Amino acid sequence: MFTGLIEEKGALRSVSRRGEAMVLSISASKVLEGVALGDSIAVNGVCLTVTAFDSRSFGVDIMPETYRNTNLSELPPGSPLNLERAMRADGRFGGHIVQGHVDGIAVITDRGANANAVVFTMRLKNADNQRYIIPKGSITVDGISLTVVDADGDSFSVSIIPHTLAETVLQHKQPGSTVNIECDVLGKYVDHLLRYGRGASGQAGAAGRTAHGSGQTSGGLSAAFLADNGFA
Numbered sequence: 001m002f003t004g005l006i007e008e009k010g011a012l013r014s015v016s017r018r019g020e021a022m023v024l025s026i027s028a029s030k031v032l033e034g035v036a037l038g039d040s041i042a043v044n045g046v047c048l049t050v051t052a053f054d055s056r057s058f059g060v061d062i063m064p065e066t067y068r069n070t071n072l073s074e075l076p077p078g079s080p081l082n083l084e085r086a087m088r089a090d091g092r093f094g095g096h097i098v099q100g101h102v103d104g105i106a107v108i109t110d111r112g113a114n115a116n117a118v119v120f121t122m123r124l125k126n127a128d129n130q131r132y133i134i135p136k137g138s139i140t141v142d143g144i145s146l147t148v149v150d151a152d153g154d155s156f157s158v159s160i161i162p163h164t165l166a167e168t169v170l171q172h173k174q175p176g177s178t179v180n181i182e183c184d185v186l187g188k189y190v191d192h193l194l195r196y197g198r199g200a201s202g203q204a205g206a207a208g209r210t211a212h213g214s215g216q217t218s219g220g221l222s223a224a225f226l227a228d229n230g231f232a
Contacts, residue, residue, distance in 0.1 A: 002042045002084050004095030004145020006168050007031055010043075012079045013057055020064035022073065024048075027057045031083045040086040040100070044169065045143030045180040046070050047086075047100025070102045071178040080169045082143040095145030096138040102180045103129050103188075106141075108173055109155065117159045119149065120170065122179065127154040131191065132183035140182035144168055194223060 010028040024043075031041055032053060039050045041058065046066060052059035067073045075081075087093070106122040113119075122141070124130055133139060133151045139158070140146070146158045165171050173179065 001087050002047070002095075002098040002100055002143070003087055003091075003093055004098045004140050004143060005084065006082045006144055007084050009167065009169060010081045010083045012075055012077050012081055014077055015075075020067040020073075022062035022067060023051075023059060024062060024072070025057055025059050026081060026083070028083055029056070031085050032056075032058060035085075042082070042084040042086075042098070042100045042143045044070070044072065044082050045098070045100065045140050045182055046072060046102055066102075069104060070180050071105055074178060080172055082169050084143055096140075097185050098140050098143070098145060098182060099185055100143075101182060103132075103183050104181055105178050106181045108175050108177045108179065111173070111175055114159065117161055118165055118170075119157055119159050120173070121155060121157045122181075124154045124156075124181065129181065129183055130154050130156075132187045134184075134187070137187070138184045140180075142169055142179045144170065 008028065008030045010026045010031070013025040013027050015025075016023040026043065032055070035041075035050060035053050035058065037050055037053070040047050041050060041060070042048070043060065048060040048062070048066075050058050051061055062072055104124065104126040106124050108120055109123050110121040111118060120141075124133075130151070130153065133148055133156050135148055135151050137148050138145065139148050139156070141158060144164065146160075149157045149159050151157075160170055
């Protein structure tokens with residue numbers, strides 16, 4: 001698990017491709033402190049496994065699923081990368097729950113100044129993710145824990161303070177650039193449970209609910225059930 005607080009900007013040293021499989025070599029310094037084979041490092045928000053390392057870089061494998069659903073396949077050598085090590089159990093939880101499991105890609109459609117901030121507007125490539133994006137809710141953009149300013153259809157905006165802009169790859173992003181998006185995992189779980197509970201055939205899902213006082217299962221987890229029991 002990660003928190004979305006970027007530890008450093010690394011750089012893509014080299015890319016080896018074989019179809020939709022890649023091996024990346026990434027230059028870094030801070031995230032290499034205490035590194036071991038098999039450790040997890042988020043690269044532009046993508047949780048990857050360290051397969052090789054030396055004093056100045058580490059290597060990771062990219063499988064077809066990651067190739068197709070993130071922007072890592074688009075990046076040329078020399079590209080800056082947001083890096084974060086997996087959170088320690090005794091660490092400070094400074095951002096929000098970030099899994100490093102990217103939901104898709106967004107395209108930056110606008111970048112503009114607002115006093116001391118820079119506001120980015122982004123359009124989702126997969127509009128199905130829009131149901132998870134809530135104004136003032138959490139979202140991860142290229143591994144950065146951010147707050148949604150506004151959401152409208154398949155677009156949303158985030159506001160970036162000068163420190164975050166200077167210390168992350170967003171400094172280099174312009175309209176037309178792509179970013180990796182991870183929606184808030186809590187919303188995804190709630191949405192899945194509600195959908196699974198209803199079931200495609202109308203039958204109760206595995207997370208069946210109990211009718212008041214009857215002890216009998218009468219349906220799946222639903223919005224009505226949550227409201228009846230004071231959860232919504």
